[in-house]
Structure formats: C-alpha cells, structure tokens
Amino acid sequence: MPHLTTYVGLADHSERTLAESFRSVADGHAHVADVFHTCRMLAEWSEANRAALAPIVERYGEADVEEPERLHAAGLARTRDGEVGLLRDLQDLHVLASLVQTTWTVVGQGAQGLRDKELLAVAEHANEQTSRQLTWLNTRMKSAAPQALIVAP
Amino acid sequence: MTDRIADIHGPRTPHAKGTVWPARIDQYLDPGVEETDVERWVQSACLLCSNGCGMDIAVRDGRMVGVRGRATDVVNHGRLGPKGLYGSTRWAHAGDRLTRPLVREDGRLVETDWETAMGRIVATSRALLEEKGPLSHGFYTSGQLFLEEYYTLAVIGKAGLGTPHMDGNTRLCTATSAAAFKESFGADGQPGSYTDIEHCDAIFLYGHNMPETQTVLWARILDRTRGEDPPRIVCVDPRRTLVALEAERTGGVHLAPRVGTNLALMNGLTRELFANGWVDDDWVAAHTLGVDDLRSTVEEWAPDKVAEVCGVDADDVRRAARIFGESTDVLSTVLQGFYQSHQATAASVAVHNLHLLRGMIGRPGAGILQMNGQPTAQNNRECGADGDLPGFRNWDNPAHVHQLADAWDVDTMTIPHWAPPTHAMQIFSYAEAGSIGLLWISATNPAVSMPESARIRRILGGDQCFVVVQDLFLTETAELADVVLPAAGWGEKTGCFTNVNRTVHLSEKAVDPPGEARSDLDIFLMYADAMGFTNRSGQPLIGWRTPEEAFDAWAAVTAGRPVDYTGLSYDRLRGPTGIPWPVNAEHPDGTDRLYADGVFPTDTDYCETFGHDLATGGTVTETEHRAMNPAGRAFLKGAAYTPAHEEPSEDFPLLYTTGRTVYHFHTRTKTGRSEDLNRAAPDAWVELSAGDAAERGIEEGDWVRVASPRGAIEVRARVGNVMEGAVFAPFHYGHWEPPADLGGGHPDAEHRLANELTMTVWDPVSKQPVFKTAACQVTRVRAGDGPAPAPTTTASAPDTDRPASRRRPPRPTEGGAPTTTTVPDRTPDYPLDPARSSEGSR
Numbered sequence A: 001m002p003h004l005t006t007y008v009g010l011a012d013h014s015e016r017t018l019a020e021s022f023r024s025v026a027d028g029h030a031h032v033a034d035v036f037h038t039c040r041m042l043a044e045w046s047e048a049n050r051a052a053l054a055p056i057v058e059r060y061g062e063a064d065v066e067e068p069e070r071l072h073a074a075g076l077a078r079t080r081d082g083e084v085g086l087l088r089d090l091q092d093l094h095v096l097a098s099l100v101q102t103t104w105t106v107v108g109q110g111a112q113g114l115r116d117k118e119l120l121a122v123a124e125h126a127n128e129q130t131s132r133q134l135t136w137l138n139t140r141m142k143s144a145a146p147q148a149l150i151v152a153p
Numbered sequence B: 001m002t003d004r005i006a007d008i009h010g011p012r013t014p015h016a017k018g019t020v021w022p023a024r025i026d027q028y029l030d031p032g033v034e035e036t037d038v039e040r041w042v043q044s045a046c047l048l049c050s051n052g053c054g055m056d057i058a059v060r061d062g063r064m065v066g067v068r069g070r071a072t073d074v075v076n077h078g079r080l081g082p083k084g085l086y087g088s089t090r091w092a093h094a095g096d097r098l099t100r101p102l103v104r105e106d107g108r109l110v111e112t113d114w115e116t117a118m119g120r121i122v123a124t125s126r127a128l129l130e131e132k133g134p135l136s137h138g139f140y141t142s143g144q145l146f147l148e149e150y151y152t153l154a155v156i157g158k159a160g161l162g163t164p165h166m167d168g169n170t171r172l173c174t175a176t177s178a179a180a181f182k183e184s185f186g187a188d189g190q191p192g193s194y195t196d197i198e199h200c201d202a203i204f205l206y207g208h209n210m211p212e213t214q215t216v217l218w219a220r221i222l223d224r225t226r227g228e229d230p231p232r233i234v235c236v237d238p239r240r241t242l243v244a245l246e247a248e249r250t251g252g253v254h255l256a257p258r259v260g261t262n263l264a265l266m267n268g269l270t271r272e273l274f275a276n277g278w279v280d281d282d283w284v285a286a287h288t289l290g291v292d293d294l295r296s297t298v299e300e301w302a303p304d305k306v307a308e309v310c311g312v313d314a315d316d317v318r319r320a321a322r323i324f325g326e327s328t329d330v331l332s333t334v335l336q337g338f339y340q341s342h343q344a345t346a347a348s349v350a351v352h353n354l355h356l357l358r359g360m361i362g363r364p365g366a367g368i369l370q371m372n373g374q375p376t377a378q379n380n381r382e383c384g385a386d387g388d389l390p391g392f393r394n395w396d397n398p399a400h401v402h403q404l405a406d407a408w409d410v411d412t413m414t415i416p417h418w419a420p421p422t423h424a425m426q427i428f429s430y431a432e433a434g435s436i437g438l439l440w441i442s443a444t445n446p447a448v449s450m451p452e453s454a455r456i457r458r459i460l461g462g463d464q465c466f467v468v469v470q471d472l473f474l475t476e477t478a479e480l481a482d483v484v485l486p487a488a489g490w491g492e493k494t495g496c497f498t499n500v501n502r503t504v505h506l507s508e509k510a511v512d513p514p515g516e517a518r519s520d521l522d523i524f525l526m527y528a529d530a531m532g533f534t535n536r537s538g539q540p541l542i543g544w545r546t547p548e549e550a551f552d553a554w555a556a557v558t559a560g561r562p563v564d565y566t567g568l569s570y571d572r573l574r575g576p577t578g579i580p581w582p583v584n585a586e587h588p589d590g591t592d593r594l595y596a597d598g599v600f601p602t603d604t605d606y607c608e609t610f611g612h613d614l615a616t617g618g619t620v621t622e623t624e625h626r627a628m629n630p631a632g633r634a635f636l637k638g639a640a641y642t643p644a645h646e647e648p649s650e651d652f653p654l655l656y657t658t659g660r661t662v663y664h665f666h667t668r669t670k671t672g673r674s675e676d677l678n679r680a681a682p683d684a685w686v687e688l689s690a691g692d693a694a695e696r697g698i699e700e701g702d703w704v705r706v707a708s709p710r711g712a713i714e715v716r717a718r719v720g721n722v723m724e725g726a727v728f729a730p731f732h733y734g735h736w737e738p739p740a741d742l743g744g745g746h747p748d749a750e751h752r753l754a755n756e757l758t759m760t761v762w763d764p765v766s767k768q769p770v771f772k773t774a775a776c777q778v779t780r781v782r783a784g785d786g787p788a789p790a791p792t793t794t795a796s797a798p799d800t801d802r803p804a805s806r807r808r809p810p811r812p813t814e815g816g817a818p819t820t821t822t823v824p825d826r827t828p829d830y831p832l833d834p835a836r837s838s839e840g841s842r
C-alpha cells in the first residue's frame, strides 16, 4: 500500500499548509475582525485533523520521498491588501481547502478498502471539518464580492 | 405618593398561580400639575424599553406633562416603571432640542433651512449613485423609530436605491434573539407570552437582569414569587443581581459563570437532561431534528468539567438542571448577558434546545422569551430596516424576493438579495474605507454605543464618508455629522410599534414638535420625493403620505407570513389594549403564544433562513436544507465551547463587562434630561469585587483607571457585587452632560465612555458585537471625596455580604418626585389571557 502511505502523508502535509495559510490570512487582514478570528479558529481545526492523524502516520511510516511533486500545494506565503486582496486570499484558501478535502476523500476510500476503522474515522471527521471550512470561505467570499468588485477604492 | 426612584417596582399585588395578574395604575404628573389640569389623555405606549407598557400621555397647554399606565393593556395591566414615569415626556421641552437643520460649513455646524440641508444630501446621493452605484449608500437606524418609518426606509433602501447596507443599532441589542429563533424554529418570532409568568413552576433568567432592564415585567414575576404557590427562580449572571437574590429566596439557584463561558454552562445543563432521562423522547422524535448530534456535542460536559471551566459549583449545575428537568412548566428569558457575549447565538439556541428536549413550548407556563433591549427593535427586524427582507422573508429564496418585487412593482434584480445583508460593524468598516460614501444615521448614537469608540469617532468625523444624522438632540454622533436633521420624537408624531412579546401598540401624536422638527417618516418621504424614486409603472415608489397609509401598506406585505398584521388597523389598535400578532382571519383577536401545535416555520419554502454553522456563520444551502426535510420540525443545534477571543493576561488580568442601570436608557438622550432619573445615576462608575479592590488598595469612591488594549477610562469605583476577576461598567455615559440644575457637570465627562475598552468582534451568526468579554486592568488613581455615584437600589449596590464602607457610606438612591399608584376594585378582562377562564388554562 505504498500509495496510501503517500496520500496519508499528503493529507498531513496539505493540512499543515492550510493551517499556515489560514494563519497568514488572519494576520494579513487582522483589522477585519471576523476574518482574523475565524481564520485562526479554522487553522486550529486543520491542526486538530493532523493531530488525529499523527498516530496513523506513525503506523504507516513517512513516505515523503515518493510523494509526487505536483501534488504539493503551495501555501499563501504573502497576503494581499484591501477588499479585493481579501477576496483573492479567500479564494486561494478555498483552492487549498478543496485539495485537502479531495485528499481526505481518497484516504477515506483507501481506509475502506483496508478496513482500517481508525483511519476511516479520522478521514470522515476531517472531511466534515473541511466542508465547514469551505462553507465559511464561500459565505465570506459571497458577502465580500459585490463591494470589493464594484465600489472598493 | 410613591417615590419610584427608591421603590423601583412599586407595591406588590401578590396572587396565586394560574390567576390573572391584578391591575395597578401608576401615574406621574409634572410638579405643579393636578389631574384636573390635564386637558387630554392621548393613547400611546412607553418607548423606553422593550416591554412596551401601554400608557396614556397627559397634555396641557400643548405640552406633554405626565403619563398614566393603561389598566386594560395586556402588557402591563396599568403599571409603569421609573423610566416610563419620570423619563417619557421631560426631554421633549428641554432647551437644547434641535429645531432647525444644520450643515457643516468650514468645519462648523451652522443652522440652515430644510431645502438647503436636504439639497446637500440629495446632491451627494445622486453623485455617488452616478459614480459608484447603490453600494455607496449605508443606513444605520435605531430601535426607537416607528414601524411605518422602518418600512418606508426599507422600501427606499431596497427598492429605490438597491443597497444591502442597512442595519440598526438593534444589531447591538437584539440581533442574537432574532438569529437564535431563525436557527431553531426557521423564522423570527417570540414563541412565548408574558402570561406564561402566571402559569410556570420555574423561571430561568439567562444573562437577563430583568429588575433593571424591564422593571414592570419583573414586578409581574415578583407578584408570583411573593404569592401562593410561587415559581422557583434560577439566575445565570456573573453579578449578584436582584434576580440572584430572588433565586436564593425562592429556593432556586444562582449560577455565576466566568465571563465568556456561557456555552460551556449550557452544554452542561443540556447534558444533565440527557444523563437523567429528562427528555420527552416521543415529542422530540415527532417535532425536532438533530437530537443525536446534540447529545454527542454535549457528552463531555459533565458537571465537574463545567465547574472547572465556568468557575461554578458542580452541585449548583446539577440542582439547576434538576429544577429544569423536574418542573412541569418552565419559562426561560434571555438577554444581553448572553447576546453580547462570546458564542452568543450558540448559547441562546441552547436555551431553545432545553425546552425542545422537554417538549416545553407552546402551552401556558412553558415558554421562551428571547428579549429585546429597545422598544421598537422588533419592528426593525420585521420591516427589514436591519437588512433582512420585510415580513421574515428569506433573501436566499427567489420566490420570497419575487413577492416583494411584485408588491413594490420593481425588478427583482433591484432588491439586494445576492448575499446576506450587511451588518452594522461591516457597514462602519466600509464607511471607514470610504467605499460607503454616504452614511445616514437615524435616532441613535453610535459614537457612544458602539465598541471601540475612538475608531467610530474617527470614521464619523473623517472626510471619506458624508454623514447624515437625524435626531432629537445634538448627540455625540450628531456633532460629527455633515448634515443634522431635527426630528420629532415620541408623542410628537403618530405610529405603531411592537414589543418583545409581539404586542402591537398605536402611539398617537399628542403635541406638535418644536420649531421645524419633522417626523422621521416625513424626512424619509422628503428624501424619496427629492430623489424621484419610481416603480416599473413610472409611479412614485412610495405610494403613501401618512403613517396610517404606511401601516396599511406594511400590513399588506405581511400576508401569509409568520408576522401577519393583515387583521390589524389603526381602528383596531385604538381599543383598550395592544394586540399580539399574528392577527388574521384565523386569529382575528391576535395570538397569545406561538407553536401551540408544535409545528414550526422550518419548511424549506416557508422559512426565513436555511440556517448557519453556529461556529463559523457559514450558510447552509437550499439543497442541504431540503435534504434534511425539516417540514415543520424544529432544529436542535449544538456547538462546541471555545475560549473567548481575549483571555486575561498578566498586563490585563481582569475581565471587563459592560451593561446598563435601571435609571437610564441607552445613551441617556432622554433619561439624562429627566432630573429624577439623572440624579439617581448621575455619573459613570465601575464595579469591582471586594477582593480585587483590596488587592489594589481601592476603596469605595476612589478614582480608578480601567484600561484594556484599546483604551482607558477614569471613573469612581464601587466595591460591589461582581464576581472576583470581573469588572462591570455601565455603557450609558458619553461626554454629553445635562445642565447643572438637572444634576450634570461632572469632571470625568471626557474619560468615562465604557466602549473605549471594548473590542471590535462579533458573533459569527447574529453579528452582534461582543461587549462583555474583554481583558482589562484597574489601578487606583487618587482618593475620592465621597461614595461612587452608583445606585444602591440595584445590582450595583455595595457588597451585600460586607458592612458598607464607614468612611464613605454609599448614599441611598431615593428622592424621586411623587407618583400615584392605585389598585382598581375590579381587574379588567384581558382578551387571550389563559388565566381569565378555567377552560382557557389548559
């Protein structure tokens, strides 16, 4: 099951990237109070998913070396300014979170095949949490978009 | 002759469980005015809190000279409280009323005429529409306008301009109440009734200091707790309020959770219901959704864990849960202690969960009252001046938007419905950035009432946004405006408003407004005329000119919605009592309580919202909602507790919480101009526990500095009844001071504004700002020369368990002008009251 190992590693890695990116968006838009607080909370959710996965990563072993290069998602190194900038940053987070979600879906399928109940439970819960992250990103983008696109200076 | 400053709730009229609350008529007339001098009594209702007590206004020589409670009104049975008695009319003839419009010239506000003032607004408005479109306009209203005014403004904003940027200061006081209803029941609407007080076995007050916020409602409760077969009281509040004392007296419980931990406590109470089998499984299965998720969400909250997180006694949690679990009928009330705190919506929804788990809703005695702060907050929510769509319609449901487009004869695309309405804090952020270029503020004072005041003043005073303020006085906010419009107040105009209990009252014009002041309705109509808003047929968009026509137009758009006014008219409202909605063919006399049949407005096509994730505020989609097939069942929604946004630190080790006192309303615009009320609470203070005060060498009356990471105030200290680690400050005091003969002239006017310290952060679902959770430090500045100016009759009384400071004994709060109180021989007949006949009471 070398490829499952790869995907377990990818789940861990992409959750870490997502958590870091949520935190940099929080800091980059710290004056937008709800973005600041919500992004920090959602970063913790990603960290919690990693923590739940940690014992399984141990069990399956690290597989970083074999991880296909193109599956790596780059995080948000730098955030943008202003209302349009916020919109773009949220959109980037959405792309990252979507990758995280499909990764958990794939991992969950693998866990089904292996009848690894522990991994399946982790993958299912993480998948639900990622859905909630995506829902918030969607909601926030929808409310920010009109003002950012039409009126913002 | 009763001094109602000293005796806040007036004499008791105790009565037994299940019997009608006796009437008692309270009256106040200005000094020197005899009852025989009164020329006319004009029908109205009190506009100084959400209780909405029916009252008549005494008129003599074209002036309002006093008030009298309406014995026949279902809300108050004739009673009035200190604010209603002493505060209703005296502001009206204050010397500093605004009587002419003002415009800013070379940095100063100067008097002008209406044409010039409105001309400037219209010129700015047109230029912005041309350049940036409707999203450049924002409206910030109040909880004190009339229904006709909110509805007219809602139509102007949504169908004339097409801006989603409309909200009221109701966002600060009552947004969580509306949000919690929508999440649990699918739509806004108070389920319970005040008549539940007469039938319940226990009353739970969550973060609700009712003896100070709704004094007449508390009198109604006292008449039961002091009568035969009294209910037990359970109080959830970090301060030892009069509610807490009554809880101790009735064998109930006082739970004082650490500031910011309400949800942990609620999760604990919910878990106890499951753990002890106090759940009506059949009812839950038939009428709710989500019980399994809720059970697992609260699973971990055993009493010991609650005790650890909330700082309460585990046995008190068990005892409170037992009272809830073993009573036949419980009434719950909720207010700012929950609404303005961390995780506000989730904690308020948890109150609904407790009732739903026991099937305790929709029958006399088993009720929920999510309260409002302000008298007309309910109408702002109903009419959509707060951004919602009128009539509790769902902005995410195209059919609902269509109904409005048809009623207004405009294109659906005009009506902003593409995203949730913009909430107040966001509106101010857009104004800060200048992307809102015109902000119109009516009948409210955000420079004092919004969090992080320094920022709000900067936004209002800056050049990036043109600010219009319409008010009775030159408030702290009006001082910063570009145009100030003089408005007529209560008693100077006609209109309706609805109290927290859905009861609609008509308030008639008693006297003319001063000078050139105009009603808010006339001001909005003047703007609409000048802008030339038209509908698809080319007719004026606003087809009404009078309050009564506006009311009828409003009633028409409520047809078929939960908030149905179609059976109401001005004529009907001129009867002996206010009438609770829905009033329609099915309920021609109104409705005492909702959901008697256990059917909730959750159907996907009917509901006001598809709901939210309580932790993030992310919206549930129509497809997801439909898949759940709620079909009239209520939602049981739980959420995990998370620690507050700002936890105490080494530099700021105490928790800061703001609130109100019984003698003032909002920013004192009216109550500060009543000598009796103002002298009772003339200046700001801060309350500390005895332990925290001793640790800092602070004694009663000392001047102290209270600082948070955002700002500081310097006021006098009351060593009082807050729990250790907490600090309480009243939010009413900005820099405005009444004249010295009314008890004004304090040296701390420039540094006592409680909201300098609060945070810009809000609940993810209701978007209500968090006023009750900030970290702070208190240091002694210098000795005072007397006790703190805090009242002694209320929760701000000196520490009840210790002898009062001998050096500076607190002055007893007393000395209100005489009022009369009479108990009529016969209690009037109250329609809909379940206690009036045996067959009515179950």
Ligand code: SF4
Residues within 6 Å of the ligand: B046, B047, B048, B049, B050, B051, B052, B053, B076, B079, B080, B081, B082, B083, B084, B085, B213, B214, B215, B216, B217
């Ligand atoms: S309880 Fe409220 S509505 Fe009634 S008199 Fe007092 S302030 Fe007015």
